[in-house]
Structures are given as structure tokens and as C-alpha cells.
Amino acid sequence: MSDQRFTPLRERHEALGASFTDFGGWQMPVRYISDLAEHHAVRQAAGIFDISHMAEFTVRGAQAGEFLDYALAGRLSALAVGKAKYSLLLAETAGIIDDVIVYRLEDDDFLVISNAGNRDAVREALLARTSDYDVVITDVSDDYALIAVQGPQAETILAATAGIGDVSIPWSEQRYYAWATATYAGRPLLLARTGYTGEDGFELLVTAADAATLWDQILAAGSPLGLIPAGLAARDTLRLEAGMPLYGHELTLDTKPAQAGLGRVVVTAKEEFVGKDAVEPAADAPVLVGLVAEGKRAGRAGYSVVDEGGAVLGEITSGALSPTLGHPIAMAYVTPSSADEGAAVFLDVRGTRIPATVTALPFYRRTK
The missing domain is CATH 2.40.30.110 (Aminomethyltransferase beta-barrel domains)
Structure with missing residues (x-):
């Protein structure tokens, strides 16, 4: 179909024999070898995932922190530069529009990563909430690719990957839900120690033009250690075992955070945020x-x-x-x-x- 979208890694997936499925309007690899082999590789060694379908937004301006406190359920203004935080974008009804991860890049510069299928809804909700704030929202999703390396060997593999340089924090000192800067092919690379599998691992935000060669280099470094490509089927069983919610399944516009066990994400002490008046479920x-x-x-x-x-x-x-x-x-x-x-x-x-x-x-x- 003409409206199907592919990531910059499409040719790599096809060469590896991937089976594809529609996910949020994107044609994504559902498996390469087998669901079980890919799942076990992540638990025992490592898997590499293409998650470039995810959406990325920059939030910049003198009031970026205050804006995110109002627009999201958490207190993002307290987030330190170099750290990341899981949060929720709520409707006025306190139903969940999406769950997101927020990275503080500078005092007045944040990155918000949302689910692929909710890209338009997230962009529209964020833009609609900017009127009282000195802030600029930019959808940069098409400029980047996102590659996840997950599993107990992830750190070792990435530390050995050719082409990654200028790492701002030694690999062993990078903490969970934090990020470091690096370069790949001389261009900026964001290394986030985050993931959706229940294992240690990293998510790498790279320019779309460099995604395929970075994928190749990671595979070359990781294959001797048991790294294999993994698709959406393995990602789903991994996140289910880890008890991580999936939008459209555990999280919907009809779900309030406390129902999903996410009451801790909501900072009700904030003076104002979208959905505050309706956040308590029946x-x-x-x-x-x-x-x-x-x-x-x-x-x-x-x-x-x-x-x-x-x-x-x-x-x-x-x-x-x-x-x-x-x-x-x-x-x-x-x-x-x-x-x-x-x-x-x-x-x-x-x-x-x-x-x-x-x-x-x-x-x-x-x-x-």
C-alpha cells in the first residue's frame, strides 16, 4: 500500500530474511529466525532491534521545563541534565494519550520519544498546550533512526563497535535512565541506557543517513558474542515478561494511570497539569x-x-x-x-x- 512506511533499515531487514508486519502504520520486522531464538538471545546474550518507527520531538525554550510539568503527568522540571524519565501524556479526562520517555539535553532543551502510532496525537497535544509558555515544539522524527541493543552483553558489544567515538561518559559508568553523547561517522550520536525488554541495554539515536552502517558495525562487533537481530514478536514477549505496558493494550484513552499501576508517575502535588481534575479513577x-x-x-x-x-x-x-x-x-x-x-x-x-x-x-x- 502507498501509505505504508519503512525505516532507513529496510534493506538490511530484507537481506536478513525478515518477515514484516504493520505496526503503527510502519512495516516493521516481526521476526528474522524465530521468535524463541530471538527472545532467548536477548535474555542470554543480546539482540539488536530497529525501533526507528518511534517518534521524536524536541521541546526547547526558556520555559521548557515548566511547560512539560503542565503538559505531562510528571515533574520534568526537576529532571537533571543527562537523565531520562518515563512519563504520561494525559487527556483532560486523564485518559492516556501516550506513554513517553523524556530526556533533558540542556536546561532549556528536552527530547520526548513517543510511540509510533501516536505520533500525530502527541504532536497535536503538545502544540495545543504551548500557548502560555515560551517554548517551541519540533517534530524531528524523520531526521533520526533509533536502534536498540538489549541484553547482558549490550555494553561490551557497543564498547567494541567500530565508528562510535567521543563517548562522553565511560561505558561502565553510564547509568540506567541516563544518557551520554558520542559521535558516529563524525556526527552526533545519543546513547541512552534505556529499553523495553527487562534487560540491560541501550537505545541509540543516530541520524537516519548513518543508521544502516551503524547497524552493520554493531552486528559485526556483537555476532561473536551471540548478538542477533530481533523483531517485534520477541520484543513483545520480552516486555510482557518484564511487566511493561504497551499502548493500545494496557494503556488507552479509556485508561487512567492508577488503573494501570502507574499512579506513581503522576505528581498530583503539582499546581496544574492537564488531566489533574479527573486523574482519580472510580x-x-x-x-x-x-x-x-x-x-x-x-x-x-x-x-x-x-x-x-x-x-x-x-x-x-x-x-x-x-x-x-x-x-x-x-x-x-x-x-x-x-x-x-x-x-x-x-x-x-x-x-x-x-x-x-x-x-x-x-x-x-x-x-x-
Whole structure:
């Protein structure tokens, strides 16, 4: 279709034999070898992901920090230069327009990275909130590519990657949810120690023109250490094991932060922010829980969660047979009365009731 979009790494994916799928209007690699092989590589060594479909916005101006305090749910004005913070962009109803990561580049210069499918909604919401602030919002998404290297070998691989130079902070001193500057091919490269897999790793913001050669150099450095390309299927099972929400599944315009377990992201002490007056959910509003089951039949998004008598308690938002843990896991919104850890429920898997237990998130946590 003419409206399908491809990242600057399209030719690399095709050469590697990737299967593609539509994701947020982009044709993205869903797998290269196999979902399981790619998942296990990230847990045991490392995987390299193309995440160039994500959207990037610069927020610049004398009141950039104050503006983001108003526009987002967190207190971004307190973020130190060199650090990053997860936050939420709320509607007036306190429903979630998107979840974002904010990087403070300078005192008056921030970078906001949002989900690909929400690029237009995020841009429009940010621009609509600028009227009282000395700030300029610029959509720079098409200027950059974003490459993620995730797994226990990520730091070693990137430190050995040819062409990355002028690293502002030694690799071993770079902290989680922080960033460093570097260069690649003589042009600026942003190294963020962030990710969406539950493993250590980095996300590299590089100019679109340099993305393909950087991809090649990372693969060359990492292949001897077990690095392989990984697609969206592995990324989804990895983030599910790590209990990380996905927009359109756990997060929607009908979801308030506290329902999704993200009440901590909202700084209600702020004098004003969009959505503040509606941020508290109703007492009977469904809440997000983890579910574990035995056997091999996994509940999928849209399947019902029921009680012993078959009464519907809620609905699964994401589910899979966990490659790491070996049993079915799921996230679901259920009634508050059935959300206690250890509660027994059932998954309605195509007419068969599968016993499950409510559990705390995440399902998986790395040990180092």
C-alpha cells in the first residue's frame, strides 16, 4: 500500500530474511529466525532491534521545563541534565494519550520519544498546550533512526563497535535512565541506557543517513558474542515478561494511570497539569494485574477472565506462553475485588476454562 512506511533499515531487514508486519502504520520486522531464538538471545546474550518507527520531538525554550510539568503527568522540571524519565501524556479526562520517555539535553532543551502510532496525537497535544509558555515544539522524527541493543552483553558489544567515538561518559559508568553523547561517522550520536525488554541495554539515536552502517558495525562487533537481530514478536514477549505496558493494550484513552499501576508517575502535588481534575479513577474501575497459569495454553488479548461460575471478571490485554519461564503469563484488567495477589481466577481460552492465579508484576526481573 502507498501509505505504508519503512525505516532507513529496510534493506538490511530484507537481506536478513525478515518477515514484516504493520505496526503503527510502519512495516516493521516481526521476526528474522524465530521468535524463541530471538527472545532467548536477548535474555542470554543480546539482540539488536530497529525501533526507528518511534517518534521524536524536541521541546526547547526558556520555559521548557515548566511547560512539560503542565503538559505531562510528571515533574520534568526537576529532571537533571543527562537523565531520562518515563512519563504520561494525559487527556483532560486523564485518559492516556501516550506513554513517553523524556530526556533533558540542556536546561532549556528536552527530547520526548513517543510511540509510533501516536505520533500525530502527541504532536497535536503538545502544540495545543504551548500557548502560555515560551517554548517551541519540533517534530524531528524523520531526521533520526533509533536502534536498540538489549541484553547482558549490550555494553561490551557497543564498547567494541567500530565508528562510535567521543563517548562522553565511560561505558561502565553510564547509568540506567541516563544518557551520554558520542559521535558516529563524525556526527552526533545519543546513547541512552534505556529499553523495553527487562534487560540491560541501550537505545541509540543516530541520524537516519548513518543508521544502516551503524547497524552493520554493531552486528559485526556483537555476532561473536551471540548478538542477533530481533523483531517485534520477541520484543513483545520480552516486555510482557518484564511487566511493561504497551499502548493500545494496557494503556488507552479509556485508561487512567492508577488503573494501570502507574499512579506513581503522576505528581498530583503539582499546581496544574492537564488531566489533574479527573486523574482519580472510580472505586470500581478495573485494575491491571498479572496472571500466571499452568500448562501451555496461553490467554491472548481480548480473552475473558472469569470466576469459577463463569461470571466475567475482566479481560486479558496481553498474553503469551513465556519463553523464559515456561508457563503462560498474561496481563489483564479485572474488578478490584478479584485483583488481590494470589486470587484464583480462570482464563476463558476458546471456551475452555484454564485455572490462573493473580500475581505481582513483573513476571521476570534480571538478577544483575
